[in-house]
Amino acid sequence: MWKKRLAVLAVAAGAAVALSIPALSTAAKGKPAATGAKGDGRETCYGCHEEVKALKEGSKHARLACDSCHDKLKEHLANYETKPGTNLDPAKCGSCHKNEYSSFFTVNYDAQPRKEKGIPTGRSPMQDKLLAGHGFTFEHNEPRGHAFMVVDQFIVDRFQGGRFQYKKGAWGMDATGKAWDILTDTGKKLPETAMAGNPTCIQCKTSDHILKWKFMGDKDPKATWDRSSDIVAVAKDTQNPVGCIHCHDPHGTQPRVVRDGLIQAIEKDPTANIFAKNGKTDLKVISFRDGFRKIGVMEKTDSRLMCAQCHVEYNCNAGSQWSDGQKVGYDDQRTNHFPLKNAKDLLAHYKKLDFYDFKHAITGARLVKLQHPEAETYAGSVHDRAGVGCADCHMPRMKGKDGKMFKSHGVIRPAHHVKEACLGCHPKSTVEQKSYQIEGTRNYIRGKMRKAEYWLGQLIDTYAAAKRMGIGEDVLAKAREKHEEAHVLWEYWTAENSDGFHNPELARDSLTSSIAASKAGVKLLNDAMEPKK
Numbered sequence: 001m002w003k004k005r006l007a008v009l010a011v012a013a014g015a016a017v018a019l020s021i022p023a024l025s026t027a028a029k030g031k032p033a034a035t036g037a038k039g040d041g042r043e044t045c046y047g048c049h050e051e052v053k054a055l056k057e058g059s060k061h062a063r064l065a066c067d068s069c070h071d072k073l074k075e076h077l078a079n080y081e082t083k084p085g086t087n088l089d090p091a092k093c094g095s096c097h098k099n100e101y102s103s104f105f106t107v108n109y110d111a112q113p114r115k116e117k118g119i120p121t122g123r124s125p126m127q128d129k130l131l132a133g134h135g136f137t138f139e140h141n142e143p144r145g146h147a148f149m150v151v152d153q154f155i156v157d158r159f160q161g162g163r164f165q166y167k168k169g170a171w172g173m174d175a176t177g178k179a180w181d182i183l184t185d186t187g188k189k190l191p192e193t194a195m196a197g198n199p200t201c202i203q204c205k206t207s208d209h210i211l212k213w214k215f216m217g218d219k220d221p222k223a224t225w226d227r228s229s230d231i232v233a234v235a236k237d238t239q240n241p242v243g244c245i246h247c248h249d250p251h252g253t254q255p256r257v258v259r260d261g262l263i264q265a266i267e268k269d270p271t272a273n274i275f276a277k278n279g280k281t282d283l284k285v286i287s288f289r290d291g292f293r294k295i296g297v298m299e300k301t302d303s304r305l306m307c308a309q310c311h312v313e314y315n316c317n318a319g320s321q322w323s324d325g326q327k328v329g330y331d332d333q334r335t336n337h338f339p340l341k342n343a344k345d346l347l348a349h350y351k352k353l354d355f356y357d358f359k360h361a362i363t364g365a366r367l368v369k370l371q372h373p374e375a376e377t378y379a380g381s382v383h384d385r386a387g388v389g390c391a392d393c394h395m396p397r398m399k400g401k402d403g404k405m406f407k408s409h410g411v412i413r414p415a416h417h418v419k420e421a422c423l424g425c426h427p428k429s430t431v432e433q434k435s436y437q438i439e440g441t442r443n444y445i446r447g448k449m450r451k452a453e454y455w456l457g458q459l460i461d462t463y464a465a466a467k468r469m470g471i472g473e474d475v476l477a478k479a480r481e482k483h484e485e486a487h488v489l490w491e492y493w494t495a496e497n498s499d500g501f502h503n504p505e506l507a508r509d510s511l512t513s514s515i516a517a518s519k520a521g522v523k524l525l526n527d528a529m530e531p532k533k
């Protein structure tokens with residue numbers, strides 16, 4: 001039966017491929033298309049996987065046989081329900097792309113480990129008070145490089161009680177490679193930790209589960225993991241940080257995205273999302289295994305889209321509904337959701353979605369816990385309007401040890417590498433000038449962040465005083481609404497990692513709006529507490 005099916009599909013493959021995503025070949029114009037070696041067995045695979053043929057043939061990877069990355073192919077052909085093995089280790093790509101691979105795992109010592117945001121010198125000194133009731137108050141660190149994405153997620157004190165620790169203690173902090181070569185599971189819950197963590201969050205930290213996770217993380221007998229899976233089990237099955245295949249199609253090298261929440265958000269609004277140009281988004285969505293998986297392939301590289309798979313505000317947590325307070329569990333797709341909205345529009349979006357994360361421990365305000373919204377912050381900024389992408393500043397071209405030029409995959413911090421990041425577009429400036437301008441912009445926004453924090457703290461304190469005085473629920477409810485508004489407009493910028501530099505105009509607008517909302521709440525409460533004459 002299976003052999004008959006193969007024969008039928010093989011006959012139809014040519015016609016099917018002619019109709020499927022013809023514009024995706026990356027073969028250079030004017031040059032003959034690359035083809036694979038005759039007799040390597042690929043035509044048998046193409047009999048069922050015509051979408052792979054459309055991606056592969058004529059591309060830079062066309063000459064690679066299927067068994068370059070897949071094993072157990074004979075077993076798969078004998079019984080299609082026996083899945084072939086797929087090598088997802090980034091080292092596989094690194095065997096050819098040595099400079100890119102090496103730069104990815106080169107430690108950037110400018111990015112310090114375990115740099116807590118909620119301390120006097122951190123990005124959010126009043127975090128414990130303003131996020132009271134949330135697990136992020138136990139440990140909320142600034143990010144390091146991509147090579148540490150998995151390790152840093154697992155060792156943080158808010159993740160599963162702090163049970164995962166470095167095998168070598170502090171001497172393991174700069175180790176890169178497989179997560180479970182670096183970490184150990186103590187099995188013990190440490191004091192002053194939280195039991196947070198969920199499978200959805202892990203999907204942008206690693207590419208290891210790309211074949212084990214159904215689109216949007218829904219339950220399916222064919223999926224190993226879903227949104228409700230045991231997080232410790234998912235963690236134990238995670239070895240590698242986000243890999244090459246998150247942004248580059250392994251069959252044909254086309255630029256792509258694989259993060260399901262991003263693909264869903266763009267499919268819902270292909271003409272007016274933050275990446276659309278002239279009413280169109282350069283993203284061709286391809287479905288595999290009857291919708292079990294989807295990828296989005298681009299005709300032109302757009303690092304804004306590729307980076308937005310992770311550097312974006314998204315919800316991955318369980319929470320509650322604004323409308324009635326009912327719990328929202330991991331069975332609900334709202335626990336894998338990309339709004340693609342900036343600070344000014346997020347609160348309205350989540351109210352329409354009917355979702356919030358947690359209630360503040362003192363005021364009871366319904367708060368949204370924000371993630372890392374770099375992509376939507378950058379959208380519409382002066383650099384975005386000029387056509388600058390994320391990679392232009394964070395992934396400059398470099399010369400490798402072999403003398404060849406390549407695009408660095410170490411993802412630099414432009415403030416520490418001004419020459420590489422800025423002077424290519426600003427050749428008349430000096431490093432000192434650009435550094436001065438960058439820090440001036442960030443200093444200004446940091447000042448607004450501190451003032452927004454102060455006034456949120458004042459609102460919380462004034463609320464507590466009003467409640468002790470027995471002020472009526474009608475006034476307290478209005479004050480909570482001001483808290484909910486001010487919180488989103490402030491916390492967005494502690495989660496966003498540029499201190500406002502990605503879009504200083506938006507940062508000033510939203511932070512001053514946060515200050516105004518907090519002041520309005522304080523006045524409302526103080527007026528209610530004024531002795532009546």
